[in-house]
Amino acid sequence: MANALILGISIASIFLVAAIGLTIIYGTAGVINMAHGEFIMLGAYATYAMQTYFGLPYFLCIPCAFVIVGAIGFVIEKLLIQYLYHRPLDTLLATWGVSLVLIQGTRLTFGSDPKYIQMPGFLSSNIELGGVSLAAFRIFVILAALALIALVWFVFYKTDFGIKVRAVTQNREMAAAFGINSKQVYSFTFAFGAGLAGVAGALFGVLNIVLPTMGTGYVVQAFLIVVTGGGALMGSAIASIATGEMQSIFAMLLNDSFARFLIFILIVVFLRFRPQGLISAGGSRR
Amino acid sequence: MSGDMIGGFLKIRNLRKSFGGNQVINDFSLDVTERRLQCLVGPNGAGKTTTIDLISGRQKPDSGHIWLRGDDITGLGEHEIARRGVGRKFQIPAVLKGLSVRENLEVAFSRETSALRNMFRLRAPGCDEKLAEVARTVRLTGRLDTEAGLLSHGETQWLEIGMVLMQDPEILLLDEPVAGMTENEIELTVEILNRLKKTHTIILVEHDMNFVRKIADIVTVLHMGALLAQGSLEDIEKDERVRAVYLGTEDAH
Amino acid sequence: MLDNPYHNKTLQWLAYAAVFLLIGIVPLLTDDDFLLNQLATYGVYGLLAVSISLCWGSGGILNLGQGIAFGLGAYGMAMTMQMQSQAPGTIPPFMANNALETLPIFWEPFWNTGLGIALALLVPTLFYLIFGGLMFVARVSGPFFAIMTLAILSALATVFVALQPYTNGVNGISPPTGLVIAGTKIDPYSSTAYWLVFALLLICTFTAKLLTQSRFGLVVRALKDDPERVRFLGYNVAVYETLVYALSGLMAAAAGASFAVLTQYVSPAQFEVGFSISAVIWAAIGGRGSLLWAMLGAFTVQGAQSYAGDAFLNTWILILGFSFILVVRFLPGGFAGLAELLLGRLASLRGGRREEFGQAPAKGAAK
Ligand SMILES: Nc1ncnc2c1ncn2[C@@H]1O[C@H](COP(=O)(O)OP(=O)(O)O)[C@@H](O)[C@H]1O
């Protein structure tokens, strides 16, 4: 049981890392970004490219992935998303189109064969934790999840940009009256969320092999976390821990697939009774 | 529980509702008599719309009860309350913008609400006659094929009144139906309402005392979510407390 | 303003009749059984697009998991066909390979062809009724509903893969012979199969069209606009939403069942997210608001895809992705929206000319 709990934390950290960028994009800008998984995939490829072509050490690749994917996100927001803010269903569809294009573009650029990211030697060992042997890299992901939460919290509550974002999400007109350019704020929020997905990609590229289609599995999972959490950062964190632990425990009792199925069913039932999610971010949802 | 219902068509007792600690409706009770037009007045934020919300099922009260013709309707769903003969017009006009005016009126003709039965029905019997009559009443006959989203503000108000008429409820809840209307349009509304109140029970929310004067049988003054005064318009206008509350805020405008 | 012929109900029915006449005479023009089979498959895709459009176009309910019903329908039909080829008392070979000794209980009804086909259609419909009911009563709608359908879809895919002994996992089920109904075998490569799919498509499309024009359809279109307002008119919105969703599920199940008949094969690929989204793409490019155009969208996209061929598949998906983005961004009505626009222009052009000739209709008569 203790094994399952510790493993659950590891799963939860992966869920959270995958969902954190989406939480920001959805929670503040209200955008249903179906290309989120592909942003993760791009983060992995960015890491791979930096490492292979420029010989950058892994730890430097992570911020690079953030910047590169963030920049891509910014461009996509400027070219497409910003015209669709008042049409949520169409945003969903258009971003799905974006994901198709990104997968295919990556395939044409890098080929469909798997790529591998090298991690620093000390992360490839195993660590004993409460009787469980856990890959050191999984511990690193747990720490990274905590660091990302701290980063997001800092950006949103301690920086000028964060104040603007919160002003715009709470009252657009009022924010405009104070001279805040809400369009610009949305663009940067989207880019920030995309960048975080890039970081997730840099991490997941090590856990799994890097493939053009590696992102598709993440988007549904990440959305369930965000919807269950209600679109708030804390909501996503709690939802990640809850589903991560459940996944681990159910998987121990049944198997991985049924655990997943059971959790999805439980989320449907949960949303039946609490459609606004755990912690409602308010505003963006009627 | 409904033994003392005689004469009361709609009966509200000890209604309370708060939004996150803000007590909006505070021990409010009201009796509405059949075939009367009862005006609900009060300063902004007094809780008039919330009262309408509670009657029509949009909000559930924290405590208290509402009876319609002796039946307890507290806490029922919106559609169940509507089926019992409660029609409602929203303060911010709510019409179906993507549908034509005709379709708006057709869908409001809701004698048959069963989804299964409506599947096998291309037209509702009696709808066309009623539609022609209502369209004439609200002066939209020439606009039937226009998309509702393209109507002017006054026309939109009319359309929503028309929808409530198509629904043919026993009691009409009208939340500021003449807001934004021109003088002429208001005159017409007065005509319709005076005709309508001979056959229907109406609760109407309004600020404008001149308008209230032309239509009201009874005036109820709501203040901070509680009943402040009730009676004929003359009584209300003489009432010192009402003056204090009402004139105080009227002046502020 | 003059009438846009696009909105003329008589003309609409005529257009439906014309299109169906065209696709109906195809078997009279060709003997190529492979082509007929391929075209029949497009018919199945067309039906799937119609089912999406019924729900999304009229009710605004975007369903990204239509593969749930399609896949369940296909599995039900494949199981029926499998059991038809099975001698009494035996079990399908893949089960034996997976160390099963007796037929699992939920396979038993498929011994009976009628019952099997009924299950192929009713199980998905029931699934939609329950899932839709849960969601719509909780007033989950719009993008959230879309995402939940996606979640259920991927959960179902995992389960079908995991239930290897009962479903043959990723390999799926490939019944050795075609479907036999009332003693006659339906050869998937024949005009019979084509007619069968054609009849199904015809019945479903016209039923759906009638449904959108019924009082039910009117309420559904109204709740797309503003569900809140519709409740206050006395309609139980959740019931309407659940029913239109379940009906679209029934159609998708029928499409899935026909698919299994045509291909004699079913696998968890039918539950893949990509496949369900393709169906949405067909409907979106054709025009979500029109059943007929959604169907034509499926024909066009799938036709172009097989025309592009496997060699260009990568480029094709890129093109598809871009066109999808462009359609959503600039032409939300799809081809149907374009047709509406052009016909409207044409009508006002003609009207304008008539006015020049001094035949302008009287003010009151103009609508
Ligand atoms: N859904 C709600 N959530 C929170 N507060 C609300 C809500 N609806 C109304 N209120 C508050 O209740 C008070 C009364 O509102 P309302 O009934 O609309 O007043 P009136 O119609 O008399 O102007 C106001 O202070 C308003 O802010």
Ligand SMILES: [Mg+2]
């Ligand atoms: Mg009000």
